[in-house]
């Protein structure tokens with residue numbers, strides 16, 4: 122009786138492209154984030170786009186944060202497609218949203234299949250999530266909004282220490298704005314630093330931070346904590 126079989130029926134964009142995939146799935150319970158979860162692959166995923174008819178605009182926006190994340194770390198042509206289209210376009214027909222969601226499901230599945238236990242490439246999926254989780258917790262932001270702010274911060278750090286082009290950084294910021302995501306937050310740096318120190322991506326005196334080489338090309342970069350503390354001033 123070790124475990125029962127299960128499947129997922131995600132009802133938000135965010136869950137369809139991200140939270141329901143990967144075999145490491147948590148849901149919030151009351152005040153507690155990701156309190157109940159699974160660590161096995163589901164038997165099935167059932168994506169019924171009829172759910173999206175009632176999904177509020179704010180939740181479409183949250184879902185697009187993870188879609189933009191996928192484009193930034195792995196898929197430059199997806200990034201260009203997102204630049205070219207808009208939420209209105211993807212909402213306008215089942216075919217349009219189906220193509221986009223499938224592309225994102227495939228992208229996440231590929232990463233997970235190649236690295237089920239998160240030893241390498243899967244870490245890329247944490248792009249925007251280090252600072253993102255910290256501000257999400259402290260300021261009680263919706264997940265996608267917090268990840269958006271985290272991605273802008275990661276772009277700034279990428280520009281400072283990874284030769285990420287400033288024009289590309291501006292493109293990421295413009296794309297986030299286009300999908301109605303926040304790109305700026307006046308946060309308390311001391312509080313954020315305190316929370317960052319508890320991040321699971323910290324190992325000894327190093328934080329494994331996800332940066333961009335270019336749009337569509339993410340990397341995991343170990344950053345010494347003392348250097349990171351200085352860099353936080355810029356974000």
Ligand SMILES: NC(=O)c1ccc[n+]([C@@H]2O[C@H](COP(=O)([O-])OP(=O)(O)OC[C@H]3O[C@@H](n4cnc5c(N)ncnc54)[C@H](O)[C@@H]3O)[C@@H](O)[C@H]2O)c1
Pocket residue numbers: 132133134135136139140141145146147148149154155172173174175176177180183264
């Ligand atoms: N890898 C992971 O495990 C992972 C990643 C990201 C998020 N999560 C977790 O996944 C869970 C799901 O998050 P989520 O963003 O999908 O949102 P959610 O389930 O928190 O839903 C967001 C809001 O939209 C409403 N809603 C959901 N579907 C709707 C629909 N079809 N029509 C109308 N309203 C609808 C909900 O009632 C809620 O108010 C959260 O607990 C989150 O913490 C897990």
Ligand SMILES: [Zn+2]
Pocket residue numbers: 139187250264268
């Ligand atoms: Zn996320």
